[in-house]
Amino acid sequence: MxxxxxxxxxxIHIPGRLQTFGVLIAVSQDWIVSYASTNVDRLIGFSAEDIVGHPLTNFIQSDVIHTIRNRLQNLRGRDGVERLRGIHVTENAPACDVSLHISTSNVVLEFEAAAKQVExxxxxxxxxxxxxxxxxxxxxxxxxxxxxxxxxxxxxxxxxxxxxxxxxxxxxxxxxxxxxxxxxxxxxxxxxxxxxxxxxxxxxxxxxxxxxxxNDPCVRLYPEKNPDGQPxxxxxxxxxxxxxxxxxxxxxxxxxxxxxxxxxxxxxxxxxxxxxxxxxxxxxxxxxxxxxxxxxxxxxxxxxxxxxEEQEHDRTVQDLASSMPNVVAAAESTIDAMLEISSEFMSVFKGDGVAVYFDGKSATVGITPGEAHIDDLVRFLNRTAANQIYATSDIGSVYEPGRAFAGLAAGVLALPISKSPRDFILIFRRELARTVLWAGNPDKPVSSTAGVRVSPRKSFEAWREVVEGQSSPWTALDIRAAAQLRITILETVLRLTDQAVKERKSAQEKQEILIAELNHRVRNILGLVRGLISQGQSQPQSQQMSTADYVQVLDSRIQSLARAHDQITQVNWSAAPFSGILETEAESYMGGIISRVTVRGPDHLLEPAAFSTVALVIHELVTNSAKYGALSVPQGRVTVTLSRNEMDDMLFCWEESGGPVVHAPNRRGFGSTIIERSIPFDLQGEAKITYAPTGLVAHFRIPAIYATEILGLNAREQALIHVNTMSIPSSIRRVLVLEDNFIIAMEAEDILLALDVDEVLMASSVKEARSFVDSIGLDGHRVDFALLDVSLGTETSFAFAQDLQARGIPFGFASGYGESAAFPGTLASVPRIAKPFDKQSISRLLTTATGQL
Structure with missing residues (x-):
């Protein structure tokens, strides 16, 4: 068919055609027109062929381009879109609404008739x-x-x-x-x-x-492809x-x-x-x-x-898990205990029956297949992935003999509760015969002419289909609840099968079974947990931690383990770079704190056996710093220094500065214990924590068997180290930013602080900037550098720049006009960067401008 x-x-993303309710112009990074829709003449009076290959400033007012370039600074990511209202592209042109986005190396501008303000x-x-x-x-x-x-x-x-x-x-x-x-x-x-x-x-x-x-005839793009042959x-x-x-x-x-x-x-x-x-x-x-x-x-x-709804469901599951010990205590045998526990599952999972298969025997409650069918079904389930929840709402489609009992148990949710031999708790749902109304016959989604041309169907009349042999589907919430309960059941099975050992080594065995479970199920369970746990709030913890706060902290640690496991399993459980842990943990916090973490020294590859331990330590360091330490304030910095000792062990030092005054804690929490004891205990390394008033300092030694220095860095590590070690002249400690757009000023402040500047002063007018320079000069200090926006609404920064020139204060320009702005002769040679700027361009500007004095 x-x-x-x-x-x-x-x-469909490259049709080469556009709807006619607007006009499109795409420009390169230096604002040369690279594409235009063939109806562009109705906007600017020039054809697409006339404008392609020429600067956009030849056809659109420079202040409009300046406004657009300023707005580009707000874009985040490849899918960001910015919009401007009421723009006049030429003096006599009617008002337009403009949307702009980035497409590969092009800035795409789309112009439409402006909406009325009242509307x-x-x-x-x-x-x-x-x-x-x-x-x-x-x-x-x-x-x-x-x-x-x-x-x-x-x-x-x-x-x-x-x-x-x-x-x-x-x-x-x-x-x-x-x-x-x-x-x-x-x-x-x-x-x-x-x-x-x-x-x-x-x-x-x-x-x-x-x-x-x-019925829009559409217009085409000119040209159809760029010089590289790409649309x-x-x-x-x-x-x-x-x-x-x-x-x-x-x-x-x-x-x-x-x-x-x-x-x-x-x-x-x-x-x-x-x-x-x-x-x-x-x-x-x-x-x-x-x-x-x-x-x-x-x-x-x-x-x-x-x-x-999920939180309410989780509370129900937790209540059920909490009641299990009391049920087990009253049971006479393991299978009776499991059956008693499983009977409670039916309300949580909306099941119609439950079967327990344990040690070669089965017991059932509710509506289930017969014993022989259950025995055969278990053999089928033994072929599924070990230690994973298995769910189907159409047993007959995956297990042919299941058609015989689909009326009683069309849906099966299987919880494995042992390793070898396989034991299961099976939750069944009855067949849910129902009528599905399709918009047209789903078996005939297309029609064709002479067997050549494919066309969508023409009929959308309701088509009734009776669905049989299926239960209501198992949801992601059902699977998550099953995984949570299975962990509790595993503990219960362990307690029932070896009570004597349980009493002697209760805490140790709980830890071992959970660790073993995580190791077997890391690819699925940790991935699931990572997707479900929400980001933690950056609020200080009280001395008496509430249940909600405890769950939040625990969630963040499990999330850290998931990120670490993701990195080593991406390369088939082989060694992975230390820088990857640091980058991933820092980027998990909002606010871009990775830009305030500097890495010095050669990167190292960590063996899988050490990766989770080091990830937890880094996670606790980043979390504590983001909540209470240097990374909790904008001016705070963290320096991570990597080296090796004479025994070829890896050394790394975490040093915080610029944050709140540090005091040694009155008590040790679980996070502090992880930092101080994980590496010594798990890796036989060393850890030393110093609570200096100026910032926490932590020294660690990781034995050579777990860490190898990277001699030839690949592109990813080179890029990371390049970003983190980007520097500016040490003489620049205080920078003045003159910018009338608050968002762009904040962006500049973040970049400058990431470049190790001690203080950033922000002014939105020349008058405010002059007051900063004059008042700072009174205290014996001075502004070391000034970053000036050219256009400040009703004024320019040129007069202030000449004042700075007379005082001998280095400065540079950041302009939305790019290279096309006319600068006075005395300022013509002053270094400048075009908006949108980034860390690299500002670093280069500061280095160039100070070198010219």
Whole structure:
């Protein structure tokens, strides 16, 4: 049968065409026009052929380019998009709204007719009101229903649907708001082929997508490809043209305009807010921005409700785990105890029956297959991965004999509770025969003409399919709860099978079984835990730690172990660099503290046996520093020095400076114990902690068998060390930043502090900057360097720069105008950098400017 698998390979991110409701110009890093849409003449009066290869300043006012370059400084990551309102590209041109993003080495600018201010205010007010109402709505059904209604009111589309992706990538309309004349799509299911894989990937990168008119003739990009033969990547473009297959799909549905807003929960595409209109409809940038914000806030509210449900479920599981010791104490045998415990599982997992298979015997409660079927099923389960939860909601599809008892137990959740021989707790769910309403026959997703041309289906009438032999699906929450309970059961089995040893070595055996379990299941369990544990809050801990705080700290440590294991398992459990631990742990904190950690000395490879121990120590050092030490304040620094001694052991020193005054703790917490005792105990190394008032200093020795010096660094380590060891002249301790954009000024401050500057002064006007220079001169000190923005709104920094020149204070310019700005003759040779700047360009500027004096 013809299918739409070819759609998964269609390069929809590089169509080379654009919708006509806007104009696109792409420029290189030096602001030479590299691409333009063929309708650019309606914006600037020049054709695409006229402007490509020329500086953009030849066609657009320089103050507009300055504004755009300033806004580029705010972009973060490859998928960031910035927007500007009411821009006049030429003196007589009407106002435009502009969006900008980065595509490989190009800055992509998209211009649209500007929205009226009153319209913008009204739409923002509507979004605020809708979000306030949604935030107090409880229940998924009501939440989605209200969200669909609010989105329709905000955008004006004829139909708005909340579309949720299922486990098999099909999707179902779970909420709908529409005009009365339209056929309802509520509860219809759409096959996965309706939204190809690459389209779902783009929905993660670009959270809003408008198709203004399915009959839009579109315009082309000029040129089609760059000199390297590559087309412009339009993944983030709001104007990107639409796949012809999707256009035909919409026409078959009777849709003239559509818009999709991504629902992203915990980094994954949960679903879409899908909007349809029976006539062409162009939403301006202001309305699309409001719709995008609504989608983001709805995603957060949805995530919050799901987390509340998970927390409640976790509490139920914890209560069940806590009750196990009492159940075990009253049982006469191991299998009776396991059966008694397992009977409680049915309410947690919504099961219909439970079977315990232990030491070759089985016992059951509720609705289950017969004993012979259970024996055969266990042999099948023995072939699955060891020490892992196994779940299926369609036993007959994976185990042919299972069809015989699918009516009683179509769904199986298996918890292995021993290593060899295999013992299991089996939770069963009965068959859930149900009718699925498909939007058209899912077995005929396409049609073809003469066996050549593939087209999407034309029928969207409800197609009923009766699903049999399946139970309700097991959720990720079910799997997580099963994993949590299994650990408790393993402890219980150990206690029942060897009570005497348990009493003598209780604490040791608990630790050993948990460590053994983690080692066997590190690839799955730690990966799962890492994905579920939320980032810790950087608040000081009280002397009496609450249960919630304890769980938070424990979670962060397990997360650190997961990161460490990820690094060594990526290279087949072989040695991995020390710098990787440091970089990963520092980057796990928000605020970019990695830029304030300097690494000196040669990197080392750590053996897997030492990696987890060192990772925990680094984790505790970073955590303590970020909460209480040098990294808890912007000016704080950490220096990590790596070396070797005469025995070829690895030495590393952690030294903090610039933070709060340090006092030796009155008591040792678990974190301090990890820092001081882990390396000596686990690796037979050494650890020495000094609580100097100026900052904590920690010295460690790791035996040579666990660490090897890297003689030839690969590119990744070279890049890391290059960044961390980037330096500026030692004479520069105090820097003045004159910048009227607060975000850019903060960016400059962060970079300068990362370059070991002691103090950064920020001024937004020449008057404020002069007051800093004058007042500092009175105390016997001086400004060592000044970083000046050229344009400060109603004034420039040139007069102040000449004043600094007369005082002999080094300075340099950072300008959104790039090299095109006209500088007075006395300042023509002053070093300058173009915005957006980075650590490397500022470091180079400081070195060059001070060297010229």
């Amino acid at each position: 013809t299918d739409l698998s070819t759609c998964d390979r269609e390069p 913008t205010d009204d739409i923002q007010s509507a979004v605020r009101s809708a979000i306030n109402r949604l935030s107090s709505t409880k229940g998924l059904s009501r939440l989605c229903s209200d969200a669909a209604r609010y989105m329709r009111a905000i955008t004006g589309f004829d139909r708005v649907m909340i579309y949720q992706f299922m486990q098999d990538d099909s999707g179902e309309v779970i909420a709908e708001a529409k005009t009365s004349s339209l056929t309802p799509y509520l509860h219809l299911r759409y096959p996965a082929s309706d939204i190809p894989k690459q389209a779902r990937a783009l929905y993660l990168r670009q959270s809003i997508r408008l198709i203004a008119d399915v 412009l990547d339009l993944s983030q473009s709001a104007l990107r043209a639409v796949s012809p297959i999707h256009i035909e799909y919409l026409k078959n549905m009777g849709v003239s305009a559509s818009m999709s807003v991504s629902i992203i929960v915990r980094g994954k595409l949960w679903g879409l807010i899908a909007c349809h209109h029976t006539h062409p409809l162009t939403l301006n940038q202001s309305k699309r921005g409001a719709a995008e914000l609504f989608g983001q806030m709805f995603s957060l509210i949805l995530d919050s409700q799901q987390r509340e």
